[in-house]
Amino acid sequence: MTRRTDCSYLAADLTADIFVAALENAGQYDPRRGEPAAWLYGIARRVVASHYRGSTRERQAVARLNGRRLLDETDITALDERIDAERAARQLVEQHSTLIEPLRDVLDLVVVDGLTPREAAQVLGLNRATVRVRLHRARRALRAEPASASPRTDLVEHTLEAVA
Structure with missing residues (x-):
């Protein structure tokens, strides 16, 4: 098993998984179909393949999440303010x-071009x-608020102050 993995701890875990699977499936072993070693190698092949499929899915999931983080209260507040x-x-x-x-x-x-009223008049x-x-x-x-609009926010007031 150590030849199929680069980590001795993983090899030990997979070996244990192989023998657990062999014990669970011992009743299905048929000596007419081959030697016990071949049967164990078949189980080992399936256990190792299953492990690598799972670790590939895990790496893909981690890659998708890489660079993303959970939002904290400050982030949520900033998003609310932006909305x-x-x-x-x-x-x-x-x-x-x-x-x-x-x-x-x-x-x-x-407001937009930043001219004074005198310059705008010119x-x-x-x-x-x-x-x-x-x-x-x-x-x-x-300032006249339409009936369907929500209460004015600071942006509207700030813009109106710039006009004053």
């Missing part, structure tokens, strides 16, 4: 798409008062 932030972002995108184009243009220039060819009014209307529209 909430993505929900808020989708809500904000929905609300943004419902704004009329003049409000959306001003909001995009100030880009759009409007006076600053008009841009401020449109920003106010856009903020008010974004």
Whole structure:
């Protein structure tokens, strides 16, 4: 058995398994079919093959799990926060798409592009008062919560503060 494995402990375990299988199947031995040694070698071949099939499955399972770990409470909290932030972002995108184009243009220039209201007024060819009014209307529209939406989260509030 030691020639079929690279570990003497494994060889001892497999030898024990072979003799347990031989004792369990002793009633099925038929001397007309061959010598007892050949019968034992047949059992040994099946036990060893079974062991290597099992260890191959185990190695494949370990390889699939390699690099993965169980999530702890911090990971779960971070995932919950990420899901909430993505929900808020989708809500904000929905609300943004419902704004009329003049409000959306001003909001995009100030929030997305980072321009000041004065710079946005110059880009759009409007006076600053008009841009401020449109920003106010856009903020008010974004703060108005649709009936089906969940409570606003920090992302929505942070975006609205950036507009202010």
